[in-house]
Structures are given as C-alpha cells and as structure tokens.
Amino acid sequence: MGLSQDNVIIDLQGVSKVYGKGVAAVHALRGIDIRISSGEFVAMMGPSGSGKSTCMNILGCLDTPTAGTYQFEGEDVSRLTRDQRALLRRHYLGFVFQGFNLLARTTALENVELPLIYRGLPAEERRQYAQEALTAVGLQGWETHSPAELSGGQQQRVAIARAIVSKPTVLLADEPTGNLDTARSLEIMDLLTRFNREQHLTVVMVTHEVEMAAYASRLIHFRDGSVEQDHQQDNLT
Amino acid sequence: MLWNIFLLAFRAIIRNLMRSTLTMLGIVIGVAAVITMVNLGRGATIQVTNQIASLGSNLLIVRPGQRMGHGQRSAAPPFTIKDSEAIARDVPGVAAVSPSASQAMVVVYGNLNWSTNVTGTDNHYFGVRNVTLAAGRIFTEAELRSGLAVCVIGETVRRELFGSLDPIGAKIRLKKISCEVIGLAASKGQASMGGDQDDMVLVPLRTFWRRIAGNRDVTFIQLSARDGVSTTKVKNDVEALMHERRHISGNESDDFNVRDLQEIATTLTGTTQVLTGLLGAVAAVSLLVGGIGIMNIMLVSVTERTREIGIRLAIGALERDVLLQFLVEAVTLSSLGGIMGILLAVLASYSLSGLMGLPVVLSPGIMLLAFFFSAAVGVIFGYIPARKAARLNPIDALRHE
Numbered sequence: 270m271g272l273s274q275d276n277v278i279i280d281l282q283g284v285s286k287v288y289g290k291g292v293a294a295v296h297a298l299r300g301i302d303i304r305i306s307s308g309e310f311v312a313m314m315g316p317s318g319s320g321k322s323t324c325m326n327i328l329g330c331l332d333t334p335t336a337g338t339y340q341f342e343g344e345d346v347s348r349l350t351r352d353q354r355a356l357l358r359r360h361y362l363g364f365v366f367q368g369f370n371l372l373a374r375t376t377a378l379e380n381v382e383l384p385l386i387y388r389g390l391p392a393e394e395r396r397q398y399a400q401e402a403l404t405a406v407g408l409q410g411w412e413t414h415s416p417a418e419l420s421g422g423q424q425q426r427v428a429i430a431r432a433i434v435s436k437p438t439v440l441l442a443d444e445p446t447g448n449l450d451t452a453r454s455l456e457i458m459d460l461l462t463r464f465n466r467e468q469h470l471t472v473v474m475v476t477h478e479v480e481m482a483a484y485a486s487r488l489i490h491f492r493d494g495s496v497e498q499d500h501q502q503d504n505l506t
Numbered sequence: 507m508l509w510n511i512f513l514l515a516f517r518a519i520i521r522n523l524m525r526s527t528l529t530m531l532g533i534v535i536g537v538a539a540v541i542t543m544v545n546l547g548r549g550a551t552i553q554v555t556n557q558i559a560s561l562g563s564n565l566l567i568v569r570p571g572q573r574m575g576h577g578q579r580s581a582a583p584p585f586t587i588k589d590s591e592a593i594a595r596d597v598p599g600v601a602a603v604s605p606s607a608s609q610a611m612v613v614v615y616g617n618l619n620w621s622t623n624v625t626g627t628d629n630h631y632f633g634v635r636n637v638t639l640a641a642g643r644i645f646t647e648a649e650l651r652s653g654l655a656v657c658v659i660g661e662t663v664r665r666e667l668f669g670s671l672d673p674i675g676a677k678i679r680l681k682k683i684s685c686e687v688i689g690l691a692a693s694k695g696q697a698s699m700g701g702d703q704d705d706m707v708l709v710p711l712r713t714f715w716r717r718i719a720g721n722r723d724v725t726f727i728q729l730s731a732r733d734g735v736s737t738t739k740v741k742n743d744v745e746a747l748m749h750e751r752r753h754i755s756g757n758e759s760d761d762f763n764v765r766d767l768q769e770i771a772t773t774l775t776g777t778t779q780v781l782t783g784l785l786g787a788v789a790a791v792s793l794l795v796g797g798i799g800i801m802n803i804m805l806v807s808v809t810e811r812t813r814e815i816g817i818r819l820a821i822g823a824l825e826r827d828v829l830l831q832f833l834v835e836a837v838t839l840s841s842l843g844g845i846m847g848i849l850l851a852v853l854a855s856y857s858l859s860g861l862m863g864l865p866v867v868l869s870p871g872i873m874l875l876a877f878f879f880s881a882a883v884g885v886i887f888g889y890i891p892a893r894k895a896a897r898l899n900p901i902d903a904l905r906h907e
Contacts, residue, residue, distance in 0.1 A: 331901050352824050359822025370817045384821045
C-alpha cells in the first residue's frame, strides 16, 4: 500500500462501465485512466451523461466497473464483494450529496454520529467526535436541531461534518452546491478547501458550475464516457 | 450495537405511533385471545375436577339394571342389605360402604312444601359422599337400629322450608311421618353434571324401609376406595362379587352397573382440554393474521425509508446491519403487541371468569409461550421486508424520491 510515487490513492486503469446488454447497451464509461494522489482537490465536470456520475459511483465503491481495474491505496477493489465494499466505504470514504441526504427527524448530532455507530465506537466517543466535527463546520449550538429546522447551507454543513467525522482518506462530493444559492455555495467550497489544505484531505467533487470547479487544484472534463481534458490549475484561495 | 439498533427501532415505532398501534393490534388480539381461551379452559377443567372431588373422593356407585342411555335403566331386581355387607366384607381396599334407598317426594313444614329426594342410608354416607354438617349432628346408633323418625337436610331444603329460621329440632312431614331435623349438611353447590347436591333429605335406612318404602330394598350402594387403592381394581372386584351373588354367568349381560367417578372425571377433564385446545388453535390463527399485518406495514416502511437505507448503505452499513435494523423493528413491534396482549388477557380472564363463575387461572406458562410466539411472529414476518431493505442497491436507494 502506498508504494507508488506521489502517494497515489486512487488508480483507475481502463475502467469501463456498460449498462444493459446487446443493442440496448449503454457505454457510460469507455476505458478511462485516472490517478489521484493524496491531498489533491479534484473537480470532475462534464455535461449530463458524460460519465462523471458513474465515475463517482465507482470511486465511491457504490458501483463496480464492467472492465478495467480500480486500485484504492494499491489494493484492487474492483472485484470486492458488496460487504467488502461497504467496509471500505465505512473506513476510508466520506460522502457529500447534492440533496444533503440527512436522516429526517434526527438531530444534527445524531446524523453526524451515524458513521461512527457502524464503526462500533462507544457512545461518549461518538458524541465527542461528532461534536468536534460540527464545530469544525461552524455549527456549534445547532446539535439538537433536526434537518427540517436548518437552512440548506446548514444542512450541507451537517452532511460535511458527517463525511469527515470518521476521518476518511477521500471525501467524495457529488454536486455539493447544486441545491444552494451562490453565497451558501461559496461557504461550502471554503469549507472543503479548508479541510483539503489543513487536514490534507483528498477531495473529489462533481460539479456543473465553473465557479465551484475553480476551487479545485485539478480539473477533469468528461465527454461521452471518456476523459476529454485533465489538467492542474491554480486554485482560488 | 444491538442496544443502538433497539433504540433506533423504538424511535421508528414512536415516530409512527398511530400506524404502529394499529399494526400491533393484530398481535394484541391474537395473543390476548390465545391466553384468555387457555386460562378459561384451565379454569373450567379445575372447576369440573373440584365438583367431582366434592362428590366424594374415590366414590363408586353400584346400581341395579343397565344404563340404556338418556337416564333409562333396564328393570332388574334391587339389592339387599346382604349385598352391601358382602361388599364391605369381601372386597379388599374398600374404606366404607353405604347401602341406600331413595324416593322423590314432597316434604312439608308449616304451610311450606318442597319436592325433593328422600334417601334412607347410614352414617357411612357422610364419609363416602364427603358431606360435612353445618349444624346439628349425624344419626346415633339407636336411631339407625330402631328406625326413628329423624333426618338430616340439605341447604336447599333448609332455604325453601325454613328461610331464616333455625331448622334444628323442627319437625318436617315426609308423607305420613313427622320427622325431627337433627342435622344440616354443609352446602356443596351445583354438581357438574347438573342436579343440586344440596337438595336432599337423609333418614336412617330402617326408617325409610318401615315408614316410607314399605319394603327392605337397597336401591343403590355407594362405596369409597381407600386412598392409594385403584378405583378400577375395586370396581372389578365389586363386579366379580355381584356376578356371583346375582348368579350371572360369563356370557350373560350384567343386570347392575358400577360407576367409577374417577373415570367420569377423567373423561370430563379430557373433553374440556380438547375444547380448550381447539379454541386456542382458532385464536392462534388470529396471531398469524397479526403477523401478516406486521409484514405488510414493514414492507410499506421499507419503501418509505428507501432513501434512509441508501444513506446508511453509502456510509458503510453492511447488509446484515440493515437486515438487523428492520428485523429488530418488526420484533419490537410484535413483542410490544405481545406484552399488551398479555395485559389484555389478564383483564379478560378476570372479567370473563367472573362472568362465567369459573375460578380465575392465570397460567404463566402460556403467557410466556404466547410472548415468545409473538416475538417469533416478528422474526418470521419481519424477515422478508428486512431482507428487501438490506438488498437495496445504494445508488438507486439514494436516488429514490
């Protein structure tokens, strides 16, 4: 693990994804190669159906490639079983979604504790870590509020707290600002940038908006299931 | 971890309180019905047993003639006092023998009269039939030997003729004879086979022969077996002796019969138990229906919470974590229903037993069994919805609206 140069965490080689069979087959990904190193902030862009979401699902071990290999920290995870992939998500990945995806009628604190429950942490530790994560996203004092009592920006910050509470290796964000206005979006992007810088957290984000993509240190453009462009950029500060 | 899952399940149940209550109702009714039926059945069995025991323990009754069904008897010569003496002398294991003769007649006191059964017998009657006295005394040897006009009356006769008056020492009229009341038998209540055990007048056998019947017939012999002696064995011995005394050869049918109360008790208890079992089985069907209700609601719940399941799977829940979550929820639901069913059953058992005049029996065994059964219903009917939840594809589940 971690033997390759530049500390490569994610290594996709010739990854294809085909949905359906025969004439009805849809080639969502056509043999893409992507390597992501530790500490990178990657934005994936592209029109709908370009394959960026499929790529994200494969990176998040929610889906498996039809062909090609996916190495996560040097380990081939493309052939793992369902439960093995769940364990990988549990221990190494954090997710932030466009629709926040918080549990309704459950307090912010409990939402953040959720990943730690599956890690089997005792209650006091869970509480402490969740509290710290909420403080890190600037939500101290909102612990007992349920998602319905929080604004969209606050909900997304709870979701980020939930994603980082288990100290993952990679944070996967699927259009994290898609449901937010510009001011809130920028706040969220500042948060992600901060975690990327300060905690050396690898961030992979899918977005439609150029403004948000500008925060990333690397930009990958998808088109028709292939990588069209992949380049480093000076990110905003 | 399991505690967390339980809390989670409990909160999911509270969240939809109305729906959860209605779902549980099936189990509540099922469990309550099963337990109540069994409790009432046990109560009835105990009552039957008690009533038979009150007739006299180990009681056998020898009557002339054969029963021909519906209370009819074939005609046959009556017994004599010699038959009774022979049984007492020759049959081993007999505690007491009481030769008796009886007749239905009207008894009169003052301007009141009451139609009852007058039985001529001896003091063994009290032991054999488990009759104790509430007041007065039993017959003296002199009264028995000389056939004096004295009698012991039952509670029903006392109530009908004397009301609030003291019957002891009063004279009642049986046919042409005036008879002094010397004793009052303690009440024994209704017999299980119908008939009031307190509706009786006892006189010395000789008094009955001389002043009432005008013959020296013994119309039935009652005897009790000693404790620990098989009543079946005594019955067989009595039958053998009577065959000999009444000159009945092997291939002739008997012109007498011996009834063993133990045997009747067993039959009656058996019948009650079969009925209890049947009612319990019918009630168990409603428990099954309750289980199907739980499965239905759990399936709805899984569909409603598809997104939640998607989130849990995405952040690292294993299939069995989700399976367990929904299974525990179903089991909690059904177990709560079970507990409520038990409480309802206790209430129902008390009120229905009171209404039906049965002794209250709360059988802890059946309550425990019903509780575990209701939990098992949760496991069985919760499994399919839980498995459906656990096998959801996280990507589709997250996209679910």
